[in-house]
Amino acid sequence: MALRTLNAKNAAALDKDLMSVGAYSLDQLMELAGLSVSQAVYRVHPPSKGRKILVACGDGLVAARHLWHYGYQPTIYFPKKTSNELYDRLATQLKNLDIPFTEDFENSLKTSNHVVDAIFGFSFSGEVRDPFRDVIAAMENTKVPVLSVDAPSSWSIEDGPPETGPGAKFMPATLISLTAPKPLVKHFTGTHFVGGRFLPPSVAEKYDLDIPEYKGVDQIVEVSVEKGSKT
Amino acid sequence: MALRTLNAKNAAALDKDLMSVGAYSLDQLMELAGLSVSQAVYRVHPPSKGRKILVACGDGLVAARHLWHYGYQPTIYFPKKTSNELYDRLATQLKNLDIPFTEDFENSLKTSNHVVDAIFGFSFSGEVRDPFRDVIAAMENTKVPVLSVDAPSSWSIEDGPPETGPGAKFMPATLISLTAPKPLVKHFTGTHFVGGRFLPPSVAEKYDLDIPEYKGVDQIVEVSVEKGSKT
Structure with a gap:
């Protein structure tokens, strides 16, 4: 199933709509987003594969809490x-x-079984700055599997990986798109989930989005996006 | 597994702790509570058993939203x-x-497949007032299964069902205890879930509570509480 995508400008506008006419609080949206991320981690990397999860940055904080309650040992x-x-x-x-919180990503990575990359979200554009250049290079070169939230960090939301520099060869094992895939997914070759089982059909319609078929009480669903899909 | 219980006074104090030292917002706690309730409904009454769910009152609003996204047709x-x-x-x-929202509980009940009773929570005490006397009588006498949140409405948190009047013979099919069971559970004979997969061990310890063993990414777990357990 190929889903229609949401560009950076519309993703920002959609979030605004959710919090104005949608009447969602940021707390609610963050909680639901983090819950989706935690479920995606569990799906691709259950605790039996190793409990040490390195969670990078703010939008991963909620996911880290849920992961802890699932029996993981997150580090932030x-x-x-x-x-x-x-x-x-x-x-x-x-x-x-x-x-625990750490300021040393590269050292923590050595003893981690999985990484959650929530460094930049759908609002990223421009150039990667310190200290994230080294972090992205580390994620690019590690064999530890990475799950990115909304975008592999350093990727352009519209155009995918940068041509040169950190991130040019960054291809995380897993991507979770919150609310809807962004145009960059046509460059992504790993396992792809969508999380956002709160999107009202009226909002999906306004932004020309699909609501994928979630199962049971899941907050996430695995999807595929065909190359060259409508953006 | 018999879980230790939490009396009304301590339940209120625990909630305060979660929002002060715990740093939870009410939005977050409501979202997580409502998610737990929705998962309990799905467990005992999957959509294949009938999609029309009558959700009574404020603490059921979040659950109703999740139920809608699971494919149910809630009425509030x-x-x-x-x-x-x-x-x-x-x-x-x-x-x-x-x-849809309704002001006519009894009429809506006739076409419902399941009821969520979130009328009173753990803070209830004293007497049931109108319009809830009739609502409780209707839940007491209907064959439509009811899931109560924290307490079957009209029950005393400490002592269980009232001796006379509406609720004296009210025994919902299902009860979900949020955070921890209340003392009334020793009078409850149905299916019992606990939801509260966010309770920090430090808070559980302070209030002398057990953290049940949740599975997978579930927000709920079915438990039994022995009669005469420690209150």
């Missing part, structure tokens, strides 16, 4: 210390579970 | 029109899905 890499009330609360929730 | 009975910013938002989320 979250170098950007911009003050953000929501992120502070989500981080406190993790600290209350004694989940 | 929510007569109390006290202004509450969070409930207003949750109600808008349902209206955006064209989920």
Whole structure:
């Protein structure tokens, strides 16, 4: 099943709609997004494959909490210390579970069984800056499987991997697209999930999106996106 | 497995702790609670058994949204029109899905396949007032299966069913205890779930609670509570 995609500009507009006419709070959307990410990790990498999960950055904080409750041992890499009330609360929730935070991604990677790449989301554009250049290079070169959230970090939302520099050869094993796939998926060759089992049909229609067929109580569904699909 | 129980006073204190030192927002807790309720409904009454779910009251609003996304057709009975910013938002989320609201519980019950009773929660005490006396009598006498959230409505949190009046013979098919069972469970003879896969061990310890063994990515687990368990 090929799903229609959502470009960066529309992804931002859709999020705004969800929080205005949709009446969703950011807390709710973050919780549901993080829950989807945690379910995708469980699907591709159940705890029996190794419990040490390195979770990179803010949008992975909720996922890390759920992963802990599933029996994983997450470690959080979250170098950007911009003050953000929501992120502070989500981080406190993790600290209350004694989940460790690290500033040394590359060293933590050595003892990790899986990585969640939530460094940049659908709002990324431009150039990768320090300290993320080295982090992306590390993810690009490691044999530890990576699951990226919305976009493999460094990739252009519209055009996929950069031509040169860190990320040019970055192909995570798994991608989860929140709400809807972004145009970059036509460059992605791994396992692809969509999470967003809260999207009202009226919003899907406005943005010309498909609602995939979720099963049971799953918050995620595996999908394929054909190359050259409508963007 | 018999779980230790949480009395009404401690349940309120625990919620306060979750929102202060725990750093949870009410939005987050409501979302996780509602998700648990929706998963319990799916477990005991999958859509193949009938899609029409009558959801009574505010704490069921999140569950109703998830149930809709699972393919159910919920109807909301929510007569109390006290202004509450969070409930207003949750109600808008349902209206955006064209989920109907009713003021006539008994008539809606006739065409429903299942009921979610979230009328009173763990904070209930005293006497049942109108319009809920008739609603409880209807749930008591119907053959439509009922799932109650935290407490069968009208039951005392500590002592179980009232001796006389509406609810004296009310025994829902299913009960979901959020966070932990309340003392009333020793009077309950149906299927019992616990939902609360976010409870930090430090909080469980403070309130002398067990954390049950959840499976996979489930937000709920079926448990039994022995009569005469420690309260």
